[in-house]
Amino acid sequence: RAPAISVSAESCIPAGLRLGPVPGTFKLGKYLSDRKEPGPKKKVFSYVRLFFFQVRMVRGELVDEAGSSALEWIGLIRAARNSQEQTLEAVADLPGGQIFYRALRDVQPGEELTVWYSNPLAQWFDIPVTATPTHDEKGEERYICWYCWRTFKYPNSLKAHVHFHCALSHGRPFLHHDH
Numbered sequence: 001r002a003p004a005i006s007v008s009a010e011s012c013i014p015a016g017l018r019l020g021p022v023p024g025t026f027k028l029g030k031y032l033s034d035r036k037e038p039g040p041k042k043k044v045f046s047y048v049r050l051f052f053f054q055v056r057m058v059r060g061e062l063v064d065e066a067g068s069s070a071l072e073w074i075g076l077i078r079a080a081r082n083s084q085e086q087t088l089e090a091v092a093d094l095p096g097g098q099i100f101y102r103a104l105r106d107v108q109p110g111e112e113l114t115v116w117y118s119n120p121l122a123q124w125f126d127i128p129v130t131a132t133p134t135h136d137e138k139g140e141e142r143y144i145c146w147y148c149w150r151t152f153k154y155p156n157s158l159k160a161h162v163h164f165h166c167a168l169s170h171g172r173p174f175l176h177h178d179h
Contacts (some may be wrong), residue, residue, distance in 0.1 A: 006112055013107040019088070020100035022074055028090055028117060029079040029127075029160035036081070036154040042051070046051045080114035081154035083112070088115040116156055127163045131155035163165065 080086035088101040101115050122129050133141035133155070140149045143158035147168035152158040162169050 004077075007073065007077045008112045009107045009109055011109055012088075013103050013113075015103050015105045017103045017104075018073055018091075020089070020101045021098035022105060026090075026099050026125075027164070028115065029156060030115065030164045032079040032081065032157055032160040034157045035082065077101065077113045077115050079156065079160065080116040081156050083116075083155075085112075085114050086109065086116050087113050089118045090115055090121050091118045093119055096124070122159075125163070128159040131158045 041163050087107045091102050092099050117127055131143045136142050143155050144151050147166050
């Protein structure tokens with residue numbers, strides 16, 4: 001697994017803008033963890049050693065500083081751990097069709113792009129749509145896997161765990177808190 005790379009907007013990305021299609025096998029969240037891993041950041045238009053990747057709008061299309069289209073860098077966008085840090089959602093025109101990322105709101109310059117499944121796409125891939133928090137002894141929210149009892153700090157980390165990693169959940173639908 002390659003370290004995560006941070007992709008940020010160099011100019012405002014308007015709400016509703018679609019990026020894509022996303023190339024390759026779609027496994028959004030497979031490597032998501034509770035920690036925001038400080039992997040390399042790539043700044044293509046400036047000093048490569050900064051490793052910070054920025055994108056901008058050119059004639060209505062998002063490109064990187066080298067002019068590369070979204071197909072070349074869209075797979076580098078990190079999965080959002082929760083809805084508060086999410087700027088994009090993964091959508092498909094038809095079940096089983098090509099996947100695109102859609103801006104949920106205006107994304108400001110310098111803001112990191114992060115993505116998670118839209119509800120219909122999550123259901124199509126059998127990814128849990130909801131996760132109900134519990135509170136630990138300090139009153140902090142935690143998300144518990146109902147199969148193996150592993151705890152997570154963020155809801156999407158739990159959802160990714162259930163779908164991609166929990167050996168006890170495979171072949172069974174996600175159990176909700178009230179089960």
